[in-house]
Amino acid sequence: MADLLKDPMVLREIIMDHYEYPRHHALTNGHGYLRAHMASESCIDDIQVEAKIEDGIVRDVNFEGVACTISTASTSIMTELVRDKTVEEAREIMKNYFAMINGDPYDEDLLEEAVAFAGVSKQANRIKCATIGWHGLEKLLAESEKKDD
Amino acid sequence: MLQGITMNGKPLVYLDNGATTFKPQPVIDAVNYFYNNINSNIHRGDYEIAFKADQAYDHCRKTVAEFINCDEREVVFTYGATSALNTVAYGYARKNLKEGDVILLTRAEHASNALPWFRVAEETGAKIEYIELTPTGKMTLWNLRKAIHEGVRIVAIAAVTNVLGVKTPVREICRMAHKVGAVVMVDGAQSVPHTRTDVKDMDCDFLAFSGHKMCGPGGTGILYGKYELLEKMDPMLLGGGANARFDSKQNVILKEAPIMFEAGTPNIEGVLGLDAAIQYLMKLGMDNIESHEQELRDYLFAELAKLDNVTVYNPDGDSAIAAINVKGVFSQDAACYLASQGVAVRSGNHCAKMLVDVIGTNDTIRCSMYFYNDKADVDALIRALRTCTLENCVGVFF
Numbered sequence: 267m268a269d270l271l272k273d274p275m276v277l278r279e280i281i282m283d284h285y286e287y288p289r290h291h292a293l294t295n296g297h298g299y300l301r302a303h304m305a306s307e308s309c310i311d312d313i314q315v316e317a318k319i320e321d322g323i324v325r326d327v328n329f330e331g332v333a334c335t336i337s338t339a340s341t342s343i344m345t346e347l348v349r350d351k352t353v354e355e356a357r358e359i360m361k362n363y364f365a366m367i368n369g370d371p372y373d374e375d376l377l378e379e380a381v382a383f384a385g386v387s388k389q390a391n392r393i394k395c396a397t398i399g400w401h402g403l404e405k406l407l408a409e410s411e412k413k414d415d
Numbered sequence: 416m417l418q419g420i421t422m423n424g425k426p427l428v429y430l431d432n433g434a435t436t437f438k439p440q441p442v443i444d445a446v447n448y449f450y451n452n453i454n455s456n457i458h459r460g461d462y463e464i465a466f467k468a469d470q471a472y473d474h475c476r477k478t479v480a481e482f483i484n485c486d487e488r489e490v491v492f493t494y495g496a497t498s499a500l501n502t503v504a505y506g507y508a509r510k511n512l513k514e515g516d517v518i519l520l521t522r523a524e525h526a527s528n529a530l531p532w533f534r535v536a537e538e539t540g541a542k543i544e545y546i547e548l549t550p551t552g553k554m555t556l557w558n559l560r561k562a563i564h565e566g567v568r569i570v571a572i573a574a575v576t577n578v579l580g581v582k583t584p585v586r587e588i589c590r591m592a593h594k595v596g597a598v599v600m601v602d603g604a605q606s607v608p609h610t611r612t613d614v615k616d617m618d619c620d621f622l623a624f625s626g627h628k629m630c631g632p633g634g635t636g637i638l639y640g641k642y643e644l645l646e647k648m649d650p651m652l653l654g655g656g657a658n659a660r661f662d663s664k665q666n667v668i669l670k671e672a673p674i675m676f677e678a679g680t681p682n683i684e685g686v687l688g689l690d691a692a693i694q695y696l697m698k699l700g701m702d703n704i705e706s707h708e709q710e711l712r713d714y715l716f717a718e719l720a721k722l723d724n725v726t727v728y729n730p731d732g733d734s735a736i737a738a739i740n741v742k743g744v745f746s747q748d749a750a751c752y753l754a755s756q757g758v759a760v761r762s763g764n765h766c767a768k769m770l771v772d773v774i775g776t777n778d779t780i781r782c783s784m785y786f787y788n789d790k791a792d793v794d795a796l797i798r799a800l801r802t803c804t805l806e807n808c809v810g811v812f813f
């Protein structure tokens with residue numbers, strides 16, 4: 267797996283697969299879910315993220331919206347990565363993801379398929395796309411902690 | 416103008432002229448001349464360079480008047496089309512409209528020719544109505560006739576729309592609007608740079624356009640208004656340069672139009688550059704520019720029609736502006752891929768967020784050309800579009 271994730275062809279396939287068949291791509295609008303509506307300043311991407319966070323664990327994350335390959339695929343991968351993690355673990359993944367997008371050192375093992383977006387750090391104009399869904403989740407995590415207080 | 420500029424290691428093919436244009440050397444020289452030789456503020460030419468700056472600034476008013484066929488007194492310098500449109504919405508419409516009056520727009524308008532009117536409507540109780548457009552964004556005289564009625568006080572309309580490049584029948588609009596006593600605000604941001612403009616012939620009441628979309632510096636624009644209307648307007652900004660006298664009892668006497676609308680130190684160097692830009696365009700000849708662009712338009716649409724992976728939303732568009740999408744590829748992904756091939760285009764909704772009601776899609780790729788583009792640029796675009804697959808778009812990141 268680790269080696270496969272170094273092959274650009276494979277990484278490209280991962281992005282395309284998550285774009286064409288996004289995971290968890292329907293909001294439940296269910297009880298106990300927090301929701302964030304994220305509209306990118308690039309004025310195209312328009313994504314909604316919802317999460318159910320219970321007892322400090324991310325039980326469910328879904329998203330919906332009109333968006334480019336990068337924002338759709340990065341959000342789709344995110345919904346898989348943070349599912350069933352503790353809020354703390356999710357934050358750690360998020361921290362490493364943002365580090366990668368900014369071109370800083372990061373822990374590959376934590377990011378799994380999300381390493382496909384490492385190249386975005388070289389395309390400054392697409393950083394917003396690669397982080398829009400993640401920023402949505404960041405908001406929801408913060409909101410859930412406020413509620414717990 | 417674009418000689419020697421590269422993007423991603425390829426010669427730049429600049430097809431985003433609807434957003435802004437490159438500047439010819441005389442324009443850059445004019446701005447530099449101001450900084451290097453006559454840097455000073457205007458309106459108080461007590462010393463030589465200030466006097467020269469004053470003269471140069473005023474000269475541009477003459478140039479604009481010649482360019483659009485009006486009187487110098489009818490030329491107001493603004494910061495762009497947006498501030499010109501807001502000046503009329505604030506200074507004329509807000510003052511003269513009342514509850515139930517109608518402001519007539521189209522759904523193809525740019526935010527700058529929609530939002531100021533929305534606010535006027537909110538503040539005065541006036542209503543916004545729309546002239547219906549065909550699915551490719553055209554205005555038929557029939558739909559125009561249906562939309563105009565006695566309640567209409569203002570018609571605000573782009574002479575050329577910014578996403579579909581559609582020419583609207585402004586003369587007919589003015590004629591019909593005037594019959595019911597309405598005033599016509601023409602948004603010329605996408606028309607004035609590309610075609611001969613004659614405000615007398617058109618008989619519009621107001622015209623707004625931007626300098627930077629016609630080879631001029633950023634932060635420059637023009638509001639033309641019939642003088643008797645300008646005289647009746649409130650300035651949006653108050654301050655230095657635009658008042659004749661005021662005292663501590665709050666007695667204020669404003670200067671006359673157009674100076675009344677130019678409070679604060681203007682973009683003097685920009686205005687000098689705009690003068691050079693307009694002279695440059697007049698020397699090329701607006702008719703020559705238009706016929707060159709018509710030729711490009713025909714070639715562009717003919718070549719696009721040959722691509723089966725591309726949807727064209729305005730195959731009957733009137734300008735060298737194409738609104739397209741690559742099938743199965745999100746507009747922004749496609750635009751980034753085109754950029755990797757050296758082709759600069761714009762993706763998104765282009766500030767025309769109501770247009771989705773007309774063409775049924777929220778976002779497109781807009782390719783917009785100017786006189787310095789040629790058929791080789793179209794060829795480069797077509798080549799890049801041909802290879803614009805989802806794989807290649809994602810491939811940009813590896």
Ligand SMILES: Cc1ncc(COP(=O)(O)O)c(C=O)c1O
Nearest residue numbers: 495496497525527573577604625
């Ligand atoms: C039709 C139209 N109107 C108004 C504007 C606003 O021009 P500016 O941003 O220069 O004020 C634009 C430019 O984006 C436009 O295309």
